[in-house]
Amino acid sequence: MARTEHRGAWLITLALLLAAGCVLRFHELGHDGLWTDELFTSSMVRQHPLKWGHSSFRRVSVFEVTPGDSFWTAKGGEQSPPLYELLTKAVVTVLGSSEFSLRLVSALAGCLWLIYLARRAMKAREPFMRRAYLCTLVISAVSVALIEYSQECRAYGLGALFTGILADRWLERWRTGFAQAELPGYGELGLFILGCHTHYNATVFCALLLGSYGVAALHTKRYRALARLALVPLACVPWLVLNAHTILLTSKGGVRWREFGVQEALRGALQCVLELPGTWVLLLGGAALLLAAGRRLFGRSTEGAGVWRTLLALLVLSTVYASLIGFVTMRAGMLHPRYYLYLLPTVYLGTGLLLAAAFSRVSIVAIPLALLVASSVTDVRSYYAKERNGYREVTRWLRTHGDASSALLYTWAPNLSVYRYYLETFFGPDADERAIPISGVQEGPEVCERLGDAPRVLVIAHYTHRPFAAAALEACGTRYQHTGELEYREVVGQVWTRRPPSVAQ
DSSP: OOSGGGHHHHHHHHHHHHHHHHHHHHTTTTTSOOOHHHHHHHHHHHHSOOOOSGGGOOOOOGGGOOTTSOHHHHHHTSSSOSHHHHHHHHHHHHHOSOHHHHHHHHHHHHHHHHHHHHHHHHHOOSHHHHHHHHHHHHHHHHOHHHHHHTTSSSSHHHHHHHHHHHHHHHHHHHHHOTTTSOOOOHHHHHHHHHHHTTOHHHHHHHHHHHHHHHHHHHHTTOHHHHHHHTHHHHHHHHHHHHHHHHHHHHHTTTTOSSOOOHHHHHHHHHHHHHHTTOHHHHHHHHHHHHHHHHHHHTTOOOOSTTHHHHHHHHHHHHHHHHHHHHHHHHHHTOOOGGGGGGGHHHHHHHHHHHHHHHOSSHHHHHHHHHHHHHHHHHHHHHHHHSOOOHHHHHHHHHHHTOOTTSEEEEESGGGHHHHHHHHHHHHOTTHHHHOEEEOSGGGHHHHHHHHTTOSEEEEEEEGGGHHHHHHHHHHTTTSEEEEEEEEETTEEEEEEEEOOHHHHO
8 A cells, every 4th residue: 555554554444344244244144044945945955965877867847846856856946056055065064954054155155255355455556446445345244135145045145246256357357448358267267157056147147247258359359268258158058958947947937926017027127226235325326426427527536547437337237137137037927136136246346436436535435434334224233133933933833732643734735845944843854754735725625634633733834825724624624623823924833623522523
């Protein structure tokens, strides 16, 4: 740095920000119960062994996966690549399958993104880029969206790590001159390959970056570099072959939540893109844009050469990516802000550049950053206070109302992968074998017969499947009476007690 006497204070500042961000990602990591998607991932990690050979794989949909299937069969039936589950399998082998260990990969990925930013801030030679990375570090550290997905047993946080690093390298090349910049080497291409194997929405993001590098390589006739870039799609082919049937099923809406029209999908995409960064970040970025434009217009800023070119490239990238993901989610019938998460580190990097261009000194930019941190406290507290214990609490409640002689009934056969974790936790490792599924109201008489003479029936159901349980109870006539119920978020637990023989008759 220009003034070596300030280097110690600079390093301490980065260390404190890094520590605070990592604490937020590990705070109460294993405290809350797993929710639906996390439970599905845990089943993929815990129940399906890594088997090799031709006989270890069969093409089935996610609805047809059975507990005895290999990991490759089970994961091939799901609509995302396998990297997160493979890494979590390694963690679970060492640490066991607690909520903490199942989420550990995501928490570490969230911390690695902060470490990367701190290192870039520390190594940057230009004061402008030191400010830019400092701002991005602060924004990322207190981002509720990044904190949330760093605490989930899902691939989103891991994918955001790779897309963030790759976006930073891409934006740096735009800042210094994209056409003449050195194209990605083997290490960076390795990050592309890893990112593509976290989630297909991350694959789309990586493809956009890689495509721009390919155009640059063709334009400058760097054919050896172009051949090097081709390693990424080649590395993705094996998994795409294994997962092709599920990609086709998803593209046709085979796992859709509901139908989306074009206008609704566009509104939803815009809402998701605006919701993820947070209101205060958008306001701060907008104010920084006006200030930076004013400084540039009146000739008061000579720093940050190429920053406007970089921001324009970021805008184009964001627009194209959001449009593509909006189209994909419309076709698949699934719309949620998390599908746009892989763009979020890029948005934060752009906001950091704007703040660095708007404020010429760290001591000045620290003021809006402090306001951002203060405004984020309420949102972060609200996130930690959010209830996420439906499956765990309902299953625990059922355990207090039954014993080994109780029958276990759950709704919709494919949902065993969701219920299994807490059934085994509270009822023993054979609970999934004892549990009886009901997947429709027409199965009520058959299920009632399978219940036999059980003195008590413990029912666990998603709230949308209440009619299934009601059909089974009705089919049993006077044999059972509904004696207790607990609804906790989206999960419902019921207790049916067998009537005395004289009453039942």
